[in-house]
Amino acid sequence: MHSLGILLSGRGSNFVAIADSVDAGRIPDARIAVVISNRKDAPGIAIARERGLDALVIPSKGRAREEHDRDVVAALQQHQVDLVCLAGYMRLLSPWFVRQFPQRILNIHPSLLPAFPGLEAQEQAFAYGVKVSGCTVHFVDEELDHGAIIVQKAVSVLDRDSEHTLAARILEQEHVSYTEAIRIVLEGRFRIAGRRLVMTDAPTVHRRA
Ligand code: GAR
Numbered sequence: 051m052h053s054l055g056i057l058l059s060g061r062g063s064n065f066v067a068i069a070d071s072v073d074a075g076r077i078p079d080a081r082i083a084v085v086i087s088n089r090k091d092a093p094g095i096a097i098a099r100e101r102g103l104d105a106l107v108i109p110s111k112g113r114a115r116e117e118h119d120r121d122v123v124a125a126l127q128q129h130q131v132d133l134v135c136l137a138g139y140m141r142l143l144s145p146w147f148v149r150q151f152p153q154r155i156l157n158i159h160p161s162l163l164p165a166f167p168g169l170e171a172q173e174q175a176f177a178y179g180v181k182v183s184g185c186t187v188h189f190v191d192e193e194l195d196h197g198a199i200i201v202q203k204a205v206s207v208l209d210r211d212s213e214h215t216l217a218a219r220i221l222e223q224e225h226v227s228y229t230e231a232i233r234i235v236l237e238g239r240f241r242i243a244g245r246r247l248v249m250t251d252a253p254t255v256h257r258r259a
Pocket of ligand 1: 060061064065094158159160168171221
C-alpha cells in the first residue's frame with residue numbers, strides 16, 4: 051500500500067481530485083496518509099478534516115525555510131509517506147527537503163512548462179497572448195517548477211476567454227493529469243533519460259510498496 055502525503059496552501063481542488071481518485075480506485079493500492087498545510091486558513095485543510103483524513107497545519111510564516119521544512123518532513127515520515135504531492139503548495143522547498151524524497155515529490159503547475167513558471171501562471175500566459183496553454187505535473191528538483199515532466203495537457207486559449215475562464219479549463223485538466231501522473235510514478239513504469247521521462251512496459255524503478 052502506497053502512502054501519499056499532500057501539501058497544500060489554499061483551495062485544495064487538486065487534493066480533492068486526488069482523494070476522489072484514491073477512493074474510486076483510479077489510483078490503486080494507495081491511501082492519503084496525511085494532508086499538511088502551511089496556512090491555517092487554507093480551505094483544503096478543512097475539507098481534509100471533513101473527509102476524516104489526518105490534517106495538520108504547520109505554519110510557515112516568519113520561519114526560515116529549512117527549519118519549517120524539517121517539521122514538515124518529520125510529519126511526513128511519522129505518517130510513513132512514500133510519495134509527496136504538492137497540490138497548490140505555495141512555498142518553495144529547500145534543497146534539504148528535496149533530498150529527503152528523491153524522485154518522490156510531484157508538483158502540478160498551471161502552464162506548459164518551461165513557459166510561465168512561478169506565480170499566476172494562467173494570468174501570465176493569458177497576458178502574453180499564447181494560443182495554447184495547459185498544465186504540467188513534474189518531479190520536484192531543487193529549482194522552481196523545473197524537474198522532469200511526467201504529464202502535460204494542452205488547453206486552447208479561445209478568443210472569448212478571460213483569464214478566469216482559461217484558468218477554469220486548465221484546472222479541469224489539472225485534476226485529470228495529477229491522477230495520471232501519480233499512477234505512472236507509483237507503478238514505476240518509467241525511466242528517466244536526461245530530462246525525459248520515458249514510459250517502459252515493466253516497472254524499472256524500485257518503489258517501496
Ligand atoms: C492550481 O492551479 C495549481 O496548479 C497551482 O495552484 C493552484 C492550486 O489550486 N499551483 C501553482 O501555481 C504552483 N506553482 P487548488 O488549491 O485548487 O489545487
